[in-house]
Amino acid sequence: MPNSNAPKVAIVGGGVAGLAAAIHLHRLAPETQITIFEASGRAGGVLETIYDSPYLIERSADNFATLLPDALELCKLTGYTDQLISPQQNGRQAFVLSRGRILPIPVGFSLVQPTRVWPILTTRVLSWPGKFRMLGEYFVTRRDSTEDESLQSFATRRLGREAFESLVEPIVSGIFTADPARLSMQATLPQFVKMEREHGGLIRGYLAARREDAAAVSRRASGARYDQFTAPRLGMSHWIDHLVKSLPTGCLQLNQPVVSIERAAATNSRHSWLVKTAANEQKFDGLILATPVQHSARMLSSVEPTIASNLSQIEYASSAVVVAIVDRRDIRNRVDGFGLIVPAKERRPVLAISYTSNKYAGRAPDDQLLLRIFLGGATHPEVMDNSDDELIATASQQLREILGWSGTNFRWQAVVRWSQAMPQYHVGHNQRLAETMERVRAAGPIRLCGAGYSGVGIPQTIRSARIAVEELSKLLDQSFSERS
Template sequence: MTTPLAAAPPVTPPRVAILGGGITGLAAALRLQESALAIDWRLYEADSRLGGVLQTVERDGYRVELSADNFLTREPWARDLATRVGLADDLLPTDPARRRALVVSRGRVLRAPEGFVLMAPQRAWPVLASPVLSLAGKLRLAAEPLVPPRRDTADESVASFARRRLGREVFERLVQPLVGGIYTADPERLSMQATMPQFVRQEREHGSLVRAALSGQDRTSAQAKAERHETGARYGLFVAPRLGMQQLVDAVAARLPADRLATGTRVGAVTRSDGVWRVLDDGQRELGQFDAVVVTLPSRAAAAVLSGVDPALADELGAIEYAGCSVVCLGVHQSQITRPVDGFGFVVPAVEKRRLIAASFASYKFPGRTPPGHVLIRGFVGGALQPELADADDDRLIAVVREELADLVGLRGDPQLMLVARWPRRMPQYHLGHLDRVARIEQLASEHEGLELAGAAYRGVGVPQCVHSAERAAERVLERLALLHSSGKRG
């Protein structure tokens, strides 16, 4: 008589916790969900909704973005994510007729020189003809190829780099407001290596930004042609979901099991012992035990939950500074704008001493954002250079933006829609030495098996960079878990 074999113990799938339900956390969850390796993952989000700063609201016939209203396709990661969740046919390009940046110059809204992209003039004549720059400023810019390249490889601020290569006036009138519109940052502290390394590389390899632009290096012929006619940013490479950025959030979330998405759950700490990660809520109640943890929280929140695991890591995370801004959204009839603009919006140099960072005419970028005959304007207030303005109450913020728009574009009458979105301390500031700090953070995190960090705080603030960061973190987790599975080990 043969003795029956004992039943094998059930194989439990590895468990992974994802902290944070913004686009980074959602992208990490989707990558785990798509894996051939069965993963029992859980996502924890403190807010009652998913998406983080990406949020679209419908109000009185207006489709209003409360933060980012598009993403860049120069890097494929966000576009590929949208395609995987079924949105490929819903991505709208920007209106080609308005692909230009405007800048406030001595109280007037003017076109930025055609072909001037952030810090590199693609064409000489539009810059020389531009009323934004004085004759002295134009001559200094024209002398850029004669400026010797910097031999020191130490990090340099955006302000220092731009003044050195392009001159003070070009920095103050063009570079500072264009960069400020992206990072809401102080360019005196902003790191070139962390934010615009391509220009550092161009100086090193060509000795001149002008010579690098004329060479067309790092660009396809189509990109080079487009940039010769665009200003400020590469608007031809921006897209948005037809129904707004919320559509991307909702499409990703719809691909995920709802019972694994825990909203309204604030994580207070994580601990690790005996190879097991324990996630605790803010009341120190255990939410679960896991083989790996992917932390996609802002770096200061990440520092708080990891302080008991690694104080040195927490200190480095907490040292990354953040700036905030408030967004005032106004819906008006087009007849109320008595001096219409012919671009997607305008940026405001700090030397103008105004109370706006920028204004975006959102309905000029993409269709379907307003009722017929109406315009949606978003005014940005605060940032690193005027943080106190962002903290004003709603009535004061609305009044400030209306007064500025009345002066700059002739806005008259009462808006049909008035909405304020506040984002305090939500934009990471890539200050001098940022990449060195990130390298230290990554080294310290690598010493804890199963711990991954992802998000805007590290190597890119845009939606594509956040998606890429999330997917790389998830893939590292999968590689580790697959290795443990093949060796028969866990933890």
């Protein structure tokens, strides 16, 4: 029998953030009556696996990082860690296209940070002036201002234009599908901003960290970065199904898009929020919006117009992924790593090619290669106007030119479109977000979480859900103990 005095909480959005919020809330306050409203007919949001034997294909994320532990912790909490696999041992390296050639990313170069001298001196990705400019980072003075700046500004200032264009831009903008001239350093790579502030630079920061913990730093720099990633052996959808099974019975309501949110009643009332779907409306004591920011803005537009207007300023970018399965024997160039990034200066429509079946076992038969070709992003929005056939033709042409693919048709193919799916953390994001979250806290028992706020990766979205739950349940605890 549900306890009629227990707090009722609505979670809107059944992506990984919404599911994580429900699991954490149930653990923290088991008596809470939780309802998850999910607009579509399935949970998981952007996370979804296509199973077409013998292939296992991820529509979006194919793995997650473990350094920020929240995703792994959720797996531990729900008994899923035995289903996680590590990237394959062979081919743990990535490549960059450089004037049409496929070259390895220099060992020890991590996002924006050079940590080894020899691989930089010997790489063919940079010219000699470019190499010396990058290593000269050691002597670049610290920036005085504490204002946010763009990735482009930070990387060019510290490492030089050539290193930015040849390495940093394709590595970092590929992760965020963003325009590096607008991407906020403080919101996306705060660890390097802090490093400059505390140690005077990136190389200095690396050396200081090495002095403190030589063993850990040398492990990180020795190309073992892939140890910091994991994937569900049977795909993201299997993980999502497991999370759904870990929810309190009956709390997930599919095909229930929330249309609006209203305040239910004035003070001293038990219920605070009225959640309206097309079919009905229900009262709740607390609310967690785990929806993409633009959707949250729409739902809040009448009850909290300022918050809604702030949220609607966070932009999203679109991208398309062409999934192609090819015979390995039809590829002339090297595909022995995990993937290839393509700098904007190469002037190609492709952002990156992931050699997905090299990364994790069980994705395709050994004599075939599962490729994911990423197109579009913030800097190429026009790509989304192309038909599926045109996108496949573009991808085929790029594979011919870049990898020397000589096949006529792909063995298997799909086009996955991500319309307005990647939040863009533009310069000033953290400051605007802090102001918005302050308003949200002042609005009562409501919290926001998901990819639009403090990190786009799966661990970050789960962390944002955990924090939202902790804050909300504290607030509900207080108000329920005051009433009793």
